[in-house]
Each structure stands twice: as structure tokens, then as C-alpha cells.
Amino acid sequence: MTDQTGSTTEEGRMRRWRRTHLGTEADRATFRTLHNASLATPALRGGLTVDSAERAAPHLQALLAAPALAITDTDGLLAWEGIGTHHQEQVTKLAEGTLDHGATRFYDRVDLECGQAGCPLHTAVVSPLVVEDHLVGTLQVYAPNTSAMMVRAADEVATWVSGQLELAELDASRRRLMEAEVRALRAQISPHFIYNSLGAIASFVRTDPERARELLLEFADFTRYSFRTHGEYTTLSEELRSVERYLLLEQARFGDRLSVRLSVAPEVLPIAVPFLSLQPLVENAVRHGLADAETGHISIKAADRGSECLIEVEDDGAGEDPERVRTALAGGNDSVGLGNVDARLRNAYGDDYGLVVETAPGAGTKVILRIPKFAPGVHT
Template identity: 35%
Template sequence: MSIRQNPAPTRLPDFGNLGVMLRCLLGVNLLALFAALARNTALARLPEELVELAALVEPPLIASVALLYAAGRPLARLPYAAALAAVMLASAALAALFMALFTPPGLPPPSPLRAALWAAAAAAAVLLYFDLRHRAFSPALTEARLMALTARIRPHFLFNSLNAVLGVIRSDPRRAEQALEELSDLFRVLMAENKQLVTLGEEIALCRQYLDLEHLRLGERLRVAWDIEGCPADAQVPPLMLQPLLENAVYHGIEPCTEPATVTIRAERAGEEIRIVLSNPYHGENAHHAGNRMALDNIRERLMLFYDLEARLDTEAQEGLFRATIRLPYRRGGST
């Protein structure tokens, strides 16, 4: 299916992101490697040439990355052209300053002007890479949202929920009406574009509605334990991050049980990190395990698209318990 999408606005990368910093370091070092290969015809001298280049490149490079990390928010407020010029000028100034003040022992004094020009060119090349990467990943984000929507809502959930509502219409019409409202709210959120982060409080409210519907169907077989007091409700998370995990927990952990079983949700803040752990009974490999893996891979991809390398989803199964752990940076509601 072809997806038409307006091109994303050009902007600087988030220099506070671990993945961005690592790519900056790797990109400039690759440029230095190519420069060493281009200027050196004797392969025997290549290791020595690389060591000399590293002694010249690494100090201003690390200083530039640290400066961009500190100035990330002010730079984000500038127009792209002005921010690009500021990054290039800062990189050039730091390179010239280091070359003028700190010459590695045993090496001829480098030209500060030449170092500044090389630093500005390297900064422009790295920013061009990030711009192209951002443009390439924008359609992928939409594609991932549609894939996540398809994987998240299984037909059996819709049919079972409607059958559960039909089962209580006569005996408890008020509860049936409430269940239909919850189902409507759930699908309204699922059908939205979900481009922006939401608060953890909103995500948990949606999960409670989903679990209410499943409890209507499964009755006392489904028990839920919440431990979320240690996590701020204003923490920003990707939309529909927990609901697919809860659906997996119900589908793979609770439905096969003949006795009451518990799904546990724990959330806490540890420094500048949010940690969310979902656990449910584990019954080993089964015919539906491939669908479980697909949903988990889908969530991992969405975390990568929202946070790059700063968030991850880990899973483990042991002693009859399946556990999914999400770690992501703590961002307050309304923060950029």
C-alpha cells in the first residue's frame, strides 16, 4: 500500500540523543579514515597516519559534541539555515582553537584555518546525513503506525468483546452501555494518527478501559495488579505502547488458564529513566507465538523511531512467567 505524506520539516537532530551523538562520532571518524586513505599511498603507514589523525580530530570532535549537547535547546529554536550555520561555525571555531593551543607532541603544527575549514565541512556532511535520514524515516514512521494498528487489534478481540456485551445486555444493561462506550473510546484512539507522544496517565487510562472489556469477557479468570505509584503520570510515552503488551498478556497468558491468573503492571522512575514491567503467566511455545513475536518486534520498531537508541523493550520467560520490560527516557508532558 502506498502512503502519501507531506515531507517532514527540515530540522536539526536531537543532540541530546545517545544515538545521534554516537553517529556524529562515527561519521566524523569515517571521514577521517577516508581522508587518511586518500592522502596515503603506502598501506604500511596507514596505521600511523590514523593515529596521527585521531590525535588531531578526537579532542575538538568530543568538545563539539559536548557543546552541541549543551546548546541543543537554543539551537532547536533557530531556523534551520541559522542553526546549520551556527553548528558549522562552532565546529570550525573549536577546531581552530584546539589546533592553535594544543599541538600533539611529535606532529608538525597544523594550520588553524585549514582545521576550521575541515571541521566546517565535516559538520555540514554529518548534518546532511541526518537530514537525509530524517526524510527517509518520516514515511517509515507512518508505515510503522499502520503496521502496529494491524497487529494490535485482532479480530477475535472485537468479536469477543461484542459477544461479551451481548451477554450482559439483559442482565446488566448499564454495564453493557458502559462497555460499549469503553469499546468506542478504545477504537477512537486506535484509529487516530498517533503522531505525538502522550502522557503515561492517558496511556494507563486507555489500558484500564481495555482491561475492563477483557474482564467482562473473562470474569474472575483475569486479575490485574497495578503498581504505578512511583511513576509520574506526566511522563511522555508513545501512544498505544502498553495496550498491545496487555493484549498479548491476556491472549497468551490468561486465556489458556483454567484458574484465575494475574497480569501485573509496574511502572517507576529511576533518575531520568522510566521503567515499565508487565508480567503474565507463561505456557511455553504455542501456535500463536509467532503473532506474539510480531507484536513485540512492532513495539521495538516504534520505540526506535520515537527514541532512537534511548529506549528499548526486553523480554524474558522463566519459571512460568513472561516478563516484558520497557525502558525509555523521562520526558515531562509539554517538554520538547
């Protein structure tokens, strides 16, 4: 049996269901709640500021279905959303009780004085916003009447907002830690490398002025990149370009004693990597590759491995005592930043993505790192 369109009765029934069935009222209410929460999240993950509060307030008001809502920090009003803007002058005073006692407080029409005729806002619920056990502000809900359900809803939303603000603080702490680690790594860039590079450049000034000029430009670009002040991450392409500049300067110094082989899959060049994540590994390879040896060979590979990029930095030099490497990865006796890079990789991608070092005395050293092509919060 078919309907007028020629489809079967069952197909027609399924088509009508897709067009008309939007779920129960409870389903729709759940969707609205989740939707408003998702809209408020990006603003709250920016921390508690005027801008983030103003962007989050409309969605929090809709989430609570309240006529008016206010967000404060410990100093005063950050954002007001809804009717009754004349009540803004009372916001800071109402916040004081909650900030002093750390608990939700309810205010009725006696507390919420209003000289404007017809104003429907007669009650307020003020709930604390807490980040890492510190009171940082309040969420205030204004309504004609307040029920036990309204108080509970305000408390629940304030707890959720506090959670988002705590995640924002964790993000900020992580960024500060990453920045501190990069500053520490910059401080570890060998002064000897700088002096030796300038010495090598100076040696070409008379014999090969054009090469001296080119090396000086490479040195300028290398130092400019190494000491740049923006961004925790860069592309693998930019990181490798800086490594190439470093190796050009080292080859100008060591000549034929140092040979380098570079093998990079083009498809991994755009991926994001922690800033200055390869430079310390290559510097370590040069130092060990030429230690007590007439010549040294350095190999740098970057291969596509599906959802990851596999990077290897290898030298055929003196090798290391594995115990000393373990100490370096733990942050001790690390003059070239091995532990620094390992810590930043784990911080960015998780403990499964720390450095892997294969070495032994007299057997050279290979350092392996895996970089996910996509990771939350990682972008250039």
C-alpha cells in the same frame, strides 16, 4: 591592603577582570561564528523549504559576513538575504552550473551582469548542497570581490548546511519509519478482540443496560485512541488509560477468570512513551495468562528509577519458549507486535532500551522496559 570599597586588592582585581575582560578578538570571532551557526541550526533541521531557508539565511549571511546570500533548491530561489535584491533573477541560472557539475563555481562581474548603477555586488560563489549524495540545492554568496578565503568559507558553510539537512532527512526518515510501524501495529490489533468485545457488550444489553452503555463508551474511547493519527509519543498516563479500557473490555468477556493488579508511581505518569507501546504487551499477557488455564493474573507496574521509569508487564500463564521470543523480537512470528514495540523503543532511545523478556514454558512471562524520563527528540 584594601581598595576604596573595603575589599582586598586581589578581590578588586578579580571584579574588574569580570567586568572588562571579554577575551581576545579571536575569542570573540569564534563566539560569533558558533552563535550564528547555533541560530541557523533549528531552521535547517526542518529540511530545505522556503520557510527554513528564509529563517536560516540571515544567520548564514552573518556567519559569512557577506553583503548578500541566496539559498536555492533544485527548482530555484528559496531565500535571499542582504543587498542587491535585483540580482535574484540571476540566482536560478547561476545555480544550474553547480547543479549540473556538482562542484563549487565562481562568477565574476562578466557573468554577474548588473544594470543598476552603484551596485557593489560584482562576484558570486555558488556551492552545492548535498544530502545523501544527492544535489538538493545551492548556497550562493555575493560580494564586491571574491578571494580564495571567501570561496573556501562558502564551501565550508555549504558543507555544514548539507550536514544539517542530512540530519533533517534522517529525522524525517525516522518519523516515517515510526509512523509505518504504528500503522503496522494497528493492523495487528486482533479482530477477535473487537468481535468479542462487541459480543460481551451485547450480552449486557438486556441484563445490565447501564454496564453495556459504559462498556460501549470504553470501547469507543479505546478504538479512538488506538487509531488516532497524530503524534509518535504520548504520556504514560494516556497509554495506561487506554490499557485500562482494554482490560475492562476483556474482564467483561472473561469475568472472574481474569484478574489485574496495577501499581503505578504517580511521578512517572507525565513521562513521554512511544504511542501503543504497552497495549501489545498487555494483550500478549492476557493471551498467555489465560491459555489453557481457568484463571489468569496480570500485573502491570511502573516505578520511578531516578532518570528512568521501569515498567513491568507480567502474567502467570503458560510462558513461552525463549527461542520463540528471540524470533519475535527479531521481527518474526510476532502476531501481537512484540518485535514492533522492541524496534520502536530502540529507535527512540537506543539499543540499550530494548525489551527484556523473562519466560519459560509453564513459568509465566515478564516483559520489562526502561523508559528514559528525558531523551532528545522525544516529547508529546
